[in-house]
Amino acid sequence: xxxxxxxxxxxxxxxxxxxxxxxxxxxxxxxxxxxxxxxxxxxxxxxxxxxxxxxxxxxxxxxxxxxxxxxxxxxxxxxxxxxxxxxxxxxxxxxxxxxxxxxxxxxxxxxxxxxxxxxxxxxxxxxxxxxxxxxxxxxxxxxxxxxxxxxxxxxxxxxxxxxxxxxxxxxxxxxxxxxxxxxxxxxxxxxxxxxxxxxxxxxxxxxxxxxxxxxxxxxxxxxxxxxxxxxxxxxxxxxxxxxxxxxxxxxxxxxxxxxxxxxxxxxxxxxxxxxxxxxxxxxxxxxxxxxxxxxxxxxxxxxxxxxxxxxxxxxxxxxxxxxxxxxxxxxxxxxxxxxxxxxxxxxxxxxxxxxxxxxxxxxxxxxxxxxxxxxxxxxxxxxxxxxxxxxxxxxxxxxxxxxxxxxxxxxxxxxxxxxxxxxxxxxxxxxxxxxxxxxxxxxxxxxxxxxxxxxxxxxxxxxxxxxxxxxxxxxxxxxx
Amino acid sequence: xxxxxxxxxxxxxxxxxxxxxxxxxxxxxxxxxxxxxxxxxxxxxxxxxxxxxxxxxxxxxxxxxxxxxxxxxxxxxxxxxxxxxxxxxxxxxxxxxxxxxxxxxxxxxxxxxxxxxxxxxxxxxxxxxxxxxxxxxxxxxxxxxxxxxxxxxxxxxxxxxxxxxxxxxxxxxxxxxxxxxxxxxxxxxxxxxxxxxxxxxxxxxxxxxxxxxxxxxxxxxxxxxxxxxxxxxxxxxxxxxxxxxxxxxxxxxxxxxxxxxxxxxxxxxxxxxxxxxxxxxxxxxxxxxxxxxxxxxxxxxxxxxxxxxxxxxxxxxxxxxxxxxxxxxxxxxxxxxxxxxxxxxxxxxxxxxxxxxxxxxxxxxxxxxxxxxxxxxxxxxxxxx
Numbered sequence: 040x041x042x043x044x045x046x047x048x049x050x051x052x053x054x055x056x057x058x059x060x061x062x063x064x065x066x067x068x069x070x071x072x073x074x075x076x077x078x079x080x081x082x083x084x085x086x087x088x089x090x091x092x093x094x095x096x097x098x099x100x101x102x103x104x105x106x107x108x109x110x111x112x113x114x115x116x117x118x119x120x121x122x123x124x125x126x127x128x129x130x131x132x133x134x135x136x137x138x139x140x141x142x143x144x145x146x147x148x149x150x151x152x153x154x155x156x157x158x159x160x161x162x163x164x165x166x167x168x169x170x171x172x173x174x175x176x177x178x179x180x181x182x183x184x185x186x187x188x189x190x191x192x193x194x195x196x197x198x199x200x201x202x203x204x205x206x207x208x209x210x211x212x213x214x215x216x217x218x219x220x221x222x223x224x225x226x227x228x229x230x231x232x233x234x235x236x237x238x239x240x241x242x243x244x245x246x247x248x249x250x251x252x253x254x255x256x257x258x259x260x261x262x263x264x265x266x267x268x269x270x271x272x273x274x275x276x277x278x279x280x281x282x283x284x285x286x287x288x289x290x291x292x293x294x295x296x297x298x299x300x301x302x303x304x305x306x307x308x309x310x311x312x313x314x315x316x317x318x319x320x321x322x323x324x325x326x327x328x329x330x331x332x333x334x335x336x337x338x339x340x341x342x343x344x345x346x347x348x349x350x351x352x353x354x355x356x357x358x359x360x361x362x363x364x365x366x367x368x369x370x371x372x373x374x375x376x377x378x379x380x381x382x383x384x385x386x387x388x389x390x391x392x393x394x395x396x397x398x399x400x401x402x403x404x405x406x407x408x409x410x411x412x413x414x415x416x417x418x419x420x421x422x423x424x425x426x427x428x429x430x431x432x433x434x435x436x437x438x439x440x441x442x443x444x445x446x447x448x449x450x451x452x453x454x455x456x457x458x459x460x461x462x463x464x465x466x467x468x469x470x471x472x473x474x475x476x477x478x479x480x481x482x483x484x485x486x487x488x489x490x491x492x493x494x495x496x497x498x499x500x501x502x503x504x505x506x507x508x509x510x511x512x513x514x515x516x517x518x519x
Numbered sequence: 520x521x522x523x524x525x526x527x528x529x530x531x532x533x534x535x536x537x538x539x540x541x542x543x544x545x546x547x548x549x550x551x552x553x554x555x556x557x558x559x560x561x562x563x564x565x566x567x568x569x570x571x572x573x574x575x576x577x578x579x580x581x582x583x584x585x586x587x588x589x590x591x592x593x594x595x596x597x598x599x600x601x602x603x604x605x606x607x608x609x610x611x612x613x614x615x616x617x618x619x620x621x622x623x624x625x626x627x628x629x630x631x632x633x634x635x636x637x638x639x640x641x642x643x644x645x646x647x648x649x650x651x652x653x654x655x656x657x658x659x660x661x662x663x664x665x666x667x668x669x670x671x672x673x674x675x676x677x678x679x680x681x682x683x684x685x686x687x688x689x690x691x692x693x694x695x696x697x698x699x700x701x702x703x704x705x706x707x708x709x710x711x712x713x714x715x716x717x718x719x720x721x722x723x724x725x726x727x728x729x730x731x732x733x734x735x736x737x738x739x740x741x742x743x744x745x746x747x748x749x750x751x752x753x754x755x756x757x758x759x760x761x762x763x764x765x766x767x768x769x770x771x772x773x774x775x776x777x778x779x780x781x782x783x784x785x786x787x788x789x790x791x792x793x794x795x796x797x798x799x800x801x802x803x804x805x806x807x808x809x810x811x812x813x814x815x816x817x818x819x820x821x822x823x824x825x826x827x828x829x830x831x832x833x834x835x836x837x838x839x840x841x842x843x844x845x846x847x848x849x850x851x852x853x854x855x856x857x858x859x860x861x862x863x864x865x866x867x868x869x870x871x872x873x874x875x876x877x878x879x880x881x882x883x884x885x886x887x888x889x890x891x892x893x894x895x896x897x898x899x900x901x902x903x904x
Contacts, residue, residue: 091753116819117754117819118752118820118821137755138753138754138755138756138780139754139755140754140755140758141649141754141755141758141814141816141817141819141820142816142819143649143816145649145815145816145818145819146815147651147811147812147815147818148811148815148818150808153804241822242800242803242825244798244799244800245797246800251800253800253803420797
C-alpha cells in the first residue's frame with residue numbers, strides 16, 4: 040500500500056513515470072525512481088527469496104544494500120539487491136530460490152578498459168559524513184569524487200523526518216530530510232565535486248602513490264577512481280538479535296521501515312511491534328503513527344528507556360506502551376509475520392515463564408543498534424579493533440581521522456556509531472585533512488580542523504558522548 | 520609449552536601436520552609442531568583446493584596416485600569430513616601442439632593406472648554445461664582427480680595428530696636452531712627453547728630461513744612468489760564440478776566449491792620473490808577476464824573475496840624432500856611450488872616412513888634436495904591448480 044497523505048512529506052514529487060514490472064510473471068505497477076523492493080512491497084509482496092539451506096522465506100531487512108535478505112533474480116540474473124536497484128520498464132523479477140543456476144546462454148563479455156576518473160580526494164559514501172567531507176575538501180581546494188551505491192544522496196538523512204538538536208550551525212531545529220537537501224545542494228553547486236550514484240565501491244588498492252578505488256555502476260559497469268587520498272564514510276548496518284523465526288518477512292531493521300515510509304511513501308504494514316526503546320525505536324514509533332500505522336508496543340530489555348525523555352514522553356502520550364524488561368521470544372506466521380510473542384525478563388535476562396504476551400502484528404521493527412560498515416577499510420588493510428562502545432569493529436585512526444594506512448581517512452558511523460551531527464563534524468575534519476594530505480589545501484585550513492574538533496568535543500560532552508569518548512580513546516593512534 | 524621434544528616440525532601447514540600425524544601413527548612419540556601464525560595461514564588456506572594426478576612425470580603421478588587413495592579414505596581415517604570430492608580435472612586444449620603433449624602425458628598416466636583420457640569439446644561441455652568451447656579442439660580429462668576443503672583438511676590432520684599425542688603450538692615462531700658438532704641441540708622460539716635432536720623443515724615459503732638457522736650448507740633454492748585467488752558468491756553447486764584449466768588463457772584454473780558453491784580459482788600471474796601478499800587490481804581484472812572467457816555466465820556473478828598467498832618455487836617446480844646429511848636428523852619437505860596441498864597425504868606418509876623405517880617405497884629420490892646443487896633439475900612439473 041502506498042502513502043499519499045503525510046503531515047510532513049510529499050511523495051508526489053519523488054514518484055516518476057508510472058511503469059510496469061513483472062514479478063513471477065504478474066504485472067505490477069511501479070514508479071520510475073523507486074527501487075524494486077519498494078515497488079514490490081507497495082504491491083503487497085513480502086517474500087522476495089528463499090534461503091539456500093532450509094528454503095525459508097526471506098524478505099526485506101536493511102533496505103540499504105547491506106544485508107542479503109532481499110536478493111532477487113532480475114531478467115534471469117541472480118543475486119540482485121532489490122533494495123538498491125531501481126525499477127525499469129518491463130523488468131522481469133523473480134524470487135530467488137536459494138543458490139541459483141547460471142543463465143543457460145551467455146557470451147563472453149566485451150572486454151574493454153574501465154572508464155577512469157581522477158581527483159585529489161575520492162570519497163566513498165554520500166551520507167552526512169561523506170557530503171560534509173566532499174564540501175569541505177572542495178572548499179579547501181581539492182578536486183573531489185563522491186560515490187554512493189544508493190540512487191540518491193543523503194545517506195540515512197533522507198528518511199529522518201525529526202528535527203535535530205544541537206547548535207544552530209549544526210542544523211539544530213532542522214529536519215534530517217531538509218539537511219540532506221541542503222547538503223546535496225551545496226555539494227552539487229561546487230564544480231570541483233563529481234558525483235556518482237548507484238555506484239558501489241568494491242575494492243581499494245594502492246597504485247604507486249595513488250589510491251585506486253574500484254567500483255561497479257548499476258551492477259554492470261566497472262569504474263576506476265584514482266585519488267591522492269580517500270575518505271571512507273560508508274555508514275553502518277543494522278544489528279539483528281536472536282529469537283525464533285527472526286528471518287520471517289515482515290521483520291525489518293528500523294531504518295528499513297523509515298526507508299519504506301519516509302523515503303518512498305510505502306506503508307510498511309498495519310500493526311507494528313518495535314524492539315528497542317533507544318532514540319531510534321522511539322522516533323520510529325512516532326513516525327509510524329504519523330504515517331497512519333498502529334504501534335502496538337515497544338519492548339525494551341533494559342530496565343529503563345534508553346532514548347531521550349522527550350521522545351519517550353511523546354510516544355507514551357500517543358498511547359504506545361513501552362514495556363521495559365521485556366524481550367521478543369519469537370515471531371509467528373507462515374510466509375510472513377502474523378504475531379509476535381514477548382515476555383518479561385528476570386534479573387538475569389531470562390524470560391519469566393507465564394509472562395508471555397501475544398501481539399497481533401504484521402511488522403516487527405528491530406531498533407537494536409548498528410554496527411560500522413568497515414568492509415572496505417578491512418579489505419584495504421587498515422588495522423581494526425573490536426570496540427564495544429563504538430558498535431563493533433572500527434579502524435584505528437588519529438585525531439584527523441587518518442587510518443593506519445597513510446592517505447585513507449574515515450568519518451561518520453563507519454568510524455564508530457554515533458549520530459548525524461557528529462558524522463557531519465567528522466566529515467568536515469576528514470575532508471579537509473584528506474585535501475591537506477593530497478597537497479591541495481593550504482595549511483591555514485588546519486584552523487578549520489581545530490574548530491571542528493572543538494565542536495565535536497563540545498557535542499560529545501554529554502553522558503552519551505562520554506561512552507563514545509571511552510571507545511575512541513582505545514583506537515586513537517598518536518602520531519609524532 | 521614443552522621444553523624438550525624428540526621431533527620438532529617447523530611449519531603448521533598441511534605438510535607439517537601430515538608429517539606429524541603420520542609420524543605419530545607410526546609410533547613416534549614426543550612430536551611438536553611449531554606454527555608462527557595460526558595453522559594453515561602460510562599457504563594451505565590460500566590454495567586453489569585442487570587435487571590431481573595428471574602430471575607429466577612418473578614420480579609426481581605415483582605420489583599423487585597414493586595421495587588420492589589417502590584423500591579418499593581421509594574422512595574415515597581422520598574422523599572428519601574434509602569434503603574431498605572426485606569431481607575431475609579438465610584441461611582445455613586449443614591447438615595441436617598442446618594436444619600432442621597432453622596425449623603423451625595421458626599415455627604415461629595410463630601406464631600407472633590413472634584413467635585419464637582425451638575427450639571431445641562436446642564431452643567437455645557435457646561435464647561443464649556453462650563452458651565456452653569456442654576454439655577448444657579437445658580436452659584432457661581425468662574423473663578421479665578432485666578437490667577438498669583446505670580448512671577442514673588442516674583441522675582434520677591437526678586434531679588426529681593431537682589425539683595421537685602430537686603437541687601443536689600456534690603463534691610460536693622458530694627464531695634459531697642450535698647445532699653443535701653437526702647435531703641439533705635445540706630450537707629457540709619466541710616462547711622459549713625446546714631441546715631436540717630432530718628438526719623437520721616444513722616451512723615452505725619460509726624454508727630458506729629455517730635452513731639458514733640450522734646452517735645447512737646445501738644450496739636449496741626456494742623462492743616465495745605471490746599468487747592470488749578469488750572466490751565468488753555462491754551459485755547452485757554442481758554447475759562447474761571439475762577443476763577447469765586453460766593454458767591458452769594464461770594458465771587460468773577455476774572450480775566450484777563442493778558444498779557452498781562459490782567459484783574459486785586464479786591464474787598464472789605472479790610477483791616476486793616477495794613476502795608481500797597484498798592482493799592486486801591487476802589480478803582481479805585479469806582473473807575476471809579469464810573466468811568469463813571460459814565460463815561466460817560468470818559475468819553475472821559477483822566476486823566476494825580476493826587474497827594472496829605463496830607458491831614456494833624451486834627452479835623445476837618440484838619440492839625439496841629428504842634428509843640433509845651435513846646436520847644430523849635435519850629433514851626438509853618444502854618448496855612445493857603450488858602442489859603442497861594435493862601432495863600432503865603422500866608426502867606425510869613418505870617422510871614419516873623415511874624417518875621411522877629409514878626407507879620408503881615412494882619415489883622421494885625425485886625430490887632430492889641435493890639435485891639443485893648437482894645441477895640435475897627435473898622436468899618442470901605442470902604448475903597448476
